[in-house]
Amino acid sequence: MSQASLDDDELFGEAASEMRSDVESSLADAWDALPDADDIWETDAENVLGVLNGLKxxxxxxxxxxxxxxxxxxxxxxxxxxxxxxxDDLEEEIADLEEALENITDAGEQVGELTATIPALRGTLEDAGSEEADDEDENEAEAEEDDE
Structure with missing residues (x-):
């Protein structure tokens, strides 16, 4: 084997090692960029909308x-x-990371939908409550009239 091919093999081996390190480093950075488990579990919010916004x-x-x-x-x-x-380990870790990202993204979309829905739901329930209170006031007024 000539010196040139030995150098080429060494260079290729070195490049392969660096490439693997780059993949591992990027995977580690990706895992580190994901939300912390405690951040999605704990909250300081005072109401549901605050919880949802914090979770989002x-x-x-x-x-x-x-x-x-x-x-x-x-x-x-x-x-x-x-x-x-x-x-195989790199391929498996990439798949695991893709799955984690997909789950987090799906959860974020669901929380986003709830964040948009909850204020409207609250308004609907408040309107229903005020209509019920109005009906009760009318019934009380009618009962008082009947008593007189």
Whole structure:
């Protein structure tokens, strides 16, 4: 084997190692960008709308999607170049991260829908309560008239 091919093999091995490190680093950054479990569990809000708004903010995935994209980009390059000896762990972690992001995004959308619905529901219930109170006032007034 010539010196040039040995150097090429060493360079390829070094590049493959760096590529794997880039994927692992991007995955770690993506996991770190996800919301903290306590942030979506605990609240200081005084009402349901405050809880929902806080939860909606807590479910922001930040830069996690960008980091996942970087990880997938470098992973795909490494796979196509056959640079990884064993990349099953990377593939599995990418899938786990994608699933976590999807779950968080779905939850955020559901919370967003509730955040939009709750004020309208409250208004409807307040209107129904005031109509009921008006009906009771009318019934009391009629009863008083009948007593006289």
């Amino acid at each position: 903010s807590a479910l922001d995935v930040g830069d996690a999607e960008d980091h996942l994209r970087d990880a997938k980009k470098w992973y795909t390059m490494g796979e196509r170049a056959d640079a990884f000896e064993d990349a």
